[in-house]
Amino acid sequence: MLPLSSQPLIHARRLTKRFGSFTAVDGIDFDVAPGEAFGFLGPNGAGKTSTMRMIGCVSPPTGGTLRVLGMDPVADGPRIRARLGVVPQQDTLDEELTVEENLVIYARYFDIPYREGRRRAAELLDFVQLAERAKSEVEPLSGGMKRRLTIARGLINEPNLLLLDEPTTGLDPQARHLLWDRLYRLKQRGVTLVLTTHYMDEAEQLCDRLVVMDKAKIVAEGSPRQLIERYSTREVLELRFAPGAQESLDGQLDGKLDGIAERIEPLPDRLLLYTSDGDAAIDAVHARGVEPESVLVRRSTLEDVFLRLTGRTLVD
């Protein structure tokens, strides 16, 4: 047997979830190691939430193997959940209770005594910067505040493993950065994070390792850097044309831009040229008499990885 610390916290093989005849998760394999920040990156309907719910022991798998904290989610649900923190995709705060009561009663669900619950609530409200709202109703809180409260709630039982389903969807940039900062601190404290997202920047910021999910399947796995290296080039040259101009170009593009980039990806509003040297590519484009309205050289991101793997953009 492996020493406890190197045993995966989550172990999934051929994990499958079907709703009737529809397959939401189609035989996926993954392991999450202790202390890791692990991500599921994928577009709407990829099966991220379905996977998270199976890990969270509130949705029995239809097939395959799943072990969470070394236990079977179907047989040991309550014991596993006692050690999980869950931040669902939708904030499901108790609007009939105050901010603080939301945490204290949630602590009770884990058999934590009231005194200790109140102590942890105060500490966590500090951590998510909501201390001054402790006695407030939940309803008037902003989206970002509700999200932070939901995260604080998920931490009340001092979980070994925190599951976050789209932690920052719908938040403004400032609120997102605050949340990322808090999650980063948790990671440094040794909490294992499993999160889903359809933001590549979020995945790049937070995840040590991630899987790209599309249409119920895992299509790639690795660290953000590995994925970019494996599936994209160092730089990307984006060419934008005047409205209508790109269509008329489309037919002759192959010929005209041949050989300038390792790969050319036409999007409805722009062309992406994958190359190791963006500036050289600009010169080459001009030399061939192609005059885009604007050009932009940038580094490759996970968005490019996703495009390469699925032929589609992540956020549409």
Place this chain on the structure above:
Amino acid sequence: MTLVTRIAPALPLRGRRAVRLIERNSLVYRRTWIVILSGFFEPLFYLLGIGFGLGSLIGGVTGPDGREISYGVFVAPALLATSAMNGAIYETTFNVFFKLKYQKTYDVMLNTPLGVGDVALGEVVWALIRGLLYSLGFLVVMLLLGLALSPLVLLAPLASLLMGFAFSAVGMSVTTYLRKWTDFDLVFVVTMPLFLFSATFFPLSAYPESLQLIVQLTPLYHGVNLLRGLTTGVVGVAQVVDVVYLAVMALLGLIVVNRRLNKLLIK
């Protein structure tokens, strides 16, 4: 509560942590206790308005054992039964629906060690407690007004408890099938006639014979009959039937609730 602990293990239902729901609900009601209070006054107003108002016109009615009793004595246990029913129904319809469909309170609970059995049992017991509180308040009024004729009235809280259990379990089962708020009109289409036709305001003998049979099949009738037996001191086989009827109703309700919540929450 002993009833609950005795019945629970016989069900395919684990509810060790059901008490957490009761804690959560009491926390909510700490601030809205006035709502609870209103449910106590409703039957009281009926008692004062109908019991005494109508009673002064009618004089006496024939009691369960054929003796003449005052109308107040006759109608009070029926209103007691109604208050137990209402407490249970209010709680398991509107409140449960809000938590189940809108606030997703139970989905949240299932992310913790709580399970579906805890949710089912917890809500049913909470509703039964609310019904019991109404009944106790009403019972005190009855005693003060001298409307209880027998020391058997001391068993009335137990009977209310059983009624509360039966009505909250069935009320909650029904709620799991409702889709939108307007569906609740259906609930009142059922509870209103129950309230009017369960030998509440008239003895069963006052109904046409065919209707008598139907009345005897309905649940509130059995609650009324049981409580009237206890407060007037006339108990017999009929009351045993009442108890069995209500106990079976409670058990079936709880089984259905458990099954439905499993279907709705564990997907």
